[in-house]
Amino acid sequence: MAPALSPAPLPRAFYRRDPRVVAPELLNKVLVVRERSGRIVEVEAYAGAEDPGSHAFRGPTPRNASMFGPPGLLYVYRSYGIHWCANAVCGDEGVGVAVLLRALAPLTGLDGMRAARPGTARDRDLCSGPGRLCQALGLTGAHDGADLVTAEGGPFLADDGTAPPAAPANTTRVGLTRGAAHPWRWYVPGDPNVSRGRPSALPGARGVR
DNA sequence: ACCGGGATGTTCT
DNA sequence: GAACATCCCGGTG
Numbered sequence: 001m002a003p004a005l006s007p008a009p010l011p012r013a014f015y016r017r018d019p020r021v022v023a024p025e026l027l028n029k030v031l032v033v034r035e036r037s038g039r040i041v042e043v044e045a046y047a048g049a050e051d052p053g054s055h056a057f058r059g060p061t062p063r064n065a066s067m068f069g070p071p072g073l074l075y076v077y078r079s080y081g082i083h084w085c086a087n088a089v090c091g092d093e094g095v096g097v098a099v100l101l102r103a104l105a106p107l108t109g110l111d112g113m114r115a116a117r118p119g120t121a122r123d124r125d126l127c128s129g130p131g132r133l134c135q136a137l138g139l140t141g142a143h144d145g146a147d148l149v150t151a152e153g154g155p156f157l158a159d160d161g162t163a164p165p166a167a168p169a170n171t172t173r174v175g176l177t178r179g180a181a182h183p184w185r186w187y188v189p190g191d192p193n194v195s196r197g198r199p200s201a202l203p204g205a206r207g208v209r
Numbered sequence: 210a211c212c213g214g215g216a217t218g219t220t221c222t
Numbered sequence: 223g224a225a226c227a228t229c230c231c232g233g234t235g
Contacts, residue, residue: 055220063219077219078219079218080219081217081218
């Protein structure tokens with residue numbers, strides 16, 4: 001049995017919508033992986049077949065298969081051969097849209113996060129990037145396709161009663177060349193845990209400030 | 210503070 | 223072969 005105080009996973013209907021609607025609503029929700037958890041402070045939406053920046057742009061492949069599964073699955077992929085990045089699958093099954101989780105404010109299990117990211121001096125750098133948060137929470141390719149709704153002891157997303165920011169910051173996405181003009185990144189203004197990646201279409205601009 | 214480059218594996222041209 | 227939804231480290235100002 002789950003502890004009584006642990007928030008319930010978000011229902012599948014939450015995810016079964018356009019990722020550009022889901023993404024800003026995911027701000028201030030909580031990602032839980034065993035004893036480690038963090039509040040989502042930065043996200044990006046990937047809009048599938050209409051979005052050249054999306055892994056799903058050219059249709060299903062072995063790598064992106066879970067993006068085409070039911071909404072509420074976790075899509076984890078390897079980035080630059082080194083890092084793992086985690087997405088919440090959105091929309092209807094078979095569509096291939098998702099929200100990339102880019103940064104968290106650490107909430108619980110900080111000791112485990114520090115152990116998973118040795119050499120990280122400041123707690124604000126534990127989860128301040130898509131690769132960093134996966135490393136801190138121990139998310140890997142083994143979690144690709146996990147169901148965030150039924151959870152079953154695995155990772156899940158929950159609402160702990162904190163509303164999304166009334167006026168989230170909104171910029172273009174980080175690190176893209178294709179689809180770079182779309183303003184599909186959102187973050188909690190002023191939160192120190194937001195990554196410092198800079199928006200693709202605004203050279204010289206700061207991602208956080 | 211702001212760069213530039215390297216690591217490393219998977220996908221695509 | 224090149225590109226890549228990144229991160230870290232070491233240069234320089």
